[in-house]
Every structure is written in structure tokens, then in C-alpha cells.
Amino acid sequence: MPETSTPAATPRESAFLKAARGEPVPHTPVWFMRQAGRSLPEYLKLREGVGMLESCMEPDLVVEITMQPVRRYGVDAAIFFSDIVLPLKAVGVDLDIKPGIGPVVASPVETLADVEAIPDLTAEHVPFITESVRRLVAGLGARPLIGFAGAPFTVASYLVEGGPSKEHARTKAMMFGAPEVWDALMRKIAGIAAAYLEVQVAAGASAVQLFDSWAGALTPADYREHVMPHSARVLQRVGSLGVPRIHFGVGTSNLLGLMGEAGADVVGVDWRTPLASAIGLVGDRVVQGNLDPTLVFAPTDVMTARAAEVIEAGRAARGHIFNLGHGVIPSTDPDQLARLTEFVQSYPLERD
Ligand code: CP3
Numbered sequence: 001m002p003e004t005s006t007p008a009a010t011p012r013e014s015a016f017l018k019a020a021r022g023e024p025v026p027h028t029p030v031w032f033m034r035q036a037g038r039s040l041p042e043y044l045k046l047r048e049g050v051g052m053l054e055s056c057m058e059p060d061l062v063v064e065i066t067m068q069p070v071r072r073y074g075v076d077a078a079i080f081f082s083d084i085v086l087p088l089k090a091v092g093v094d095l096d097i098k099p100g101i102g103p104v105v106a107s108p109v110e111t112l113a114d115v116e117a118i119p120d121l122t123a124e125h126v127p128f129i130t131e132s133v134r135r136l137v138a139g140l141g142a143r144p145l146i147g148f149a150g151a152p153f154t155v156a157s158y159l160v161e162g163g164p165s166k167e168h169a170r171t172k173a174m175m176f177g178a179p180e181v182w183d184a185l186m187r188k189i190a191g192i193a194a195a196y197l198e199v200q201v202a203a204g205a206s207a208v209q210l211f212d213s214w215a216g217a218l219t220p221a222d223y224r225e226h227v228m229p230h231s232a233r234v235l236q237r238v239g240s241l242g243v244p245r246i247h248f249g250v251g252t253s254n255l256l257g258l259m260g261e262a263g264a265d266v267v268g269v270d271w272r273t274p275l276a277s278a279i280g281l282v283g284d285r286v287v288q289g290n291l292d293p294t295l296v297f298a299p300t301d302v303m304t305a306r307a308a309e310v311i312e313a314g315r316a317a318r319g320h321i322f323n324l325g326h327g328v329i330p331s332t333d334p335d336q337l338a339r340l341t342e343f344v345q346s347y348p349l350e351r352d
Pocket of ligand 1: 038
């Protein structure tokens, strides 16, 4: 539903938070998952000689990297620059993010004792997060900052596999074969994720996104029994803070209803599911998505025609936040994302 345009004075009045609450918006708000990072030459320059996790713990770098896409694109929200494994690193898990590979864990979790050896997270573990969020919120003004955490299943996969995995076979073997270890591990990660999100919201983040990137590896029945209660606990704890909760996964066509029921205000949709079908599945919830991230490699008019289809489909939902259907691909041309942002923000929502 359109609304006449007056510039927002606070994040609360921004198009992003209005859409997240299902209120009328002046334009469809847009941001991009992984909008900060390797697609930006200014990011690559800053990161020269600095490890990924090291950069996440240095407020000067976190603030600058988070702001880079905001300056370049004028997107409707900033996403905090960090990684889903950062809170594990902060509590002392021996892990690193290897360039071109992803998170690698030195001693993968196998037993109950391994789980119990992981400390719970408190604000004292992450003072650099509090400081970075505070500084960002002060600098962003009316533009909202999205905090995030990895959901229990996706984070468990890195901890159990020891690194990135396609099949998540060891993870699912634990889920099926060692339910008490699985339950303890999922509770542990859920507690860490919730505490980590609480720190970000306490420091001023206006919304949170729970990334369950690899949940698409599960059947609905297994998701409901072994994963959903733990994600629900994270979302429930954050719910009491009064900020919108976005819940996103990849390959989740058959899980979208459950991901909404887990306690999301906004359900993130990957590009494989037509937004119209997703809206039918998530009930009276706001949706986020879902342009195929490879469409930015197409001619601009092809990309914008497909973006228009996404915006039009989104009008059937309680609210719609435009995004790609997964993260920005590192070889993306930033100028094309600038054109996409401009297209979405100026797309007329009035009916002729
Ligand atoms: O702009 C943003 O979206 C904020 C930054 C962000 C990063 N990671 C920075 C990052 C966010 C939101 C994440 C979340 C994340 N990390 C997820 C969930 C989102 C998704 O893509 O599904 C996952 C699964 C991870 C784990 C992870 N960390 C992977 C798979 C990789 C890529 C490995 C590679 O090099 O290809 C990382 C590393 C990472 N996280 C980079 C960035 C910018 C690249 C590291 C670098 O620049 O050296």
C-alpha cells in the first residue's frame, strides 16, 4: 500500500521497519544480503592483510565495512558486518574463516563433553560488537541497522562437519543417531545466538535476521522435530525485545510455513520459490526477497524487468522487503546493484 513520501526521522519511521511491521510504505525498501564484502573494491582494499575474523573484532573496520554499501547504494538498511561463526570464536572455539573455503573448526564436535566444553556467551565476550553497533547506530541516523546470527542448524553443521559441507551427513547422523548430543548442541547454539542478538539489539540494532542457510537440507518432518524448537527459542527470546525478526534459509520452499511459525515476523525467501507461492505459505507474514542473485549479470533492462515482477508479486503480502534470493555473488558489478537499488526505490506503488 502506498504512502506519500516524507523522509524518515528515526529508524522506526523508515520504509524498512514500516514494511517489516506490515504498514504502508513510501517505496519498497531494499537491502542485499552480503551487500558488504568481496563485491566491493573498497572492501578488498581495507581487508588487505587482515584476516576475516580479525576484521570482525575491530570496530573501526566493522563500522567502515558496514557503511560502504550504504554509501554506495543508498540501501534502506545496513547489515552489521560480521559472520555467523564470530560468536563461537568469541567464546573460545578454535576456528578460522579460510579465504575461498569458509569457516573451519579445529576440533569438530562429536560428544556431549565436546558440547559442554563450549561456554555460553555473555556481553563480556563481545565488547567490540557492542561498541561497533553503538557507533554504527549513531552514524546511520534514520537508517536501520540489521543485526544477525546463524541459526542453530546452520551453525551446528560447521561445528560438527568441521567445515563447509554439501550433504551435512555427519550433522544429520548426529541428529538421527545421537539425539541427546544433538539436543544439547542445539540448545547450546540457540543460547549463544539469542544472547548474541540481545547484545546487538541492546546496542541499538533495529531488526535481526536469523540465517538458517542450510536448513533446506532437511525434510519438513525432521525440521519440525529436530530444528524448529531450537530456532523458535532464539526467535522467542528476541521477540521480547520488540524488534522485527527475519528468518531466512536457502532451498526452503517446503519449510517456509514452519519457518514463519517458528516465530518470524518476516520470512526470507530464496530465489527458487516464486514469491507468490511463498506468500501463500507464510500466512499473514511479511516476506523478504527474492531476485535471483545471478540476474545482476544480465542486461540492466532484463534485471529490472524481473525485479518489477518481484515487487508486483510482493504486493499480495502483508509487507515486502526487496532483497536478492541469497547473498551478493563476489563477482557482481557494484554499479549494477546501484541501478537495481535505484529501480526498486523509485518503482511506483500507486495503482493507475
Ligand atoms: O553484508 C553482509 O551480509 C554482512 C556480512 C556477512 C558475512 N557473513 C561476511 C562474510 C554475513 C551476513 C555472513 C553470514 C554467513 N556466514 C552465512 C549466512 C549467510 C549465507 O550466505 O547463507 C554463512 C553460511 C556464513 C559462513 C561463511 N562465512 C561462508 C560460507 C563464507 C564464504 C567463504 C568464501 O570465502 O567463499 C564466509 C566468509 C565471509 N563472511 C566473507 C564475508 C565478507 C568472505 C571472507 C573474506 O572476505 O575474506
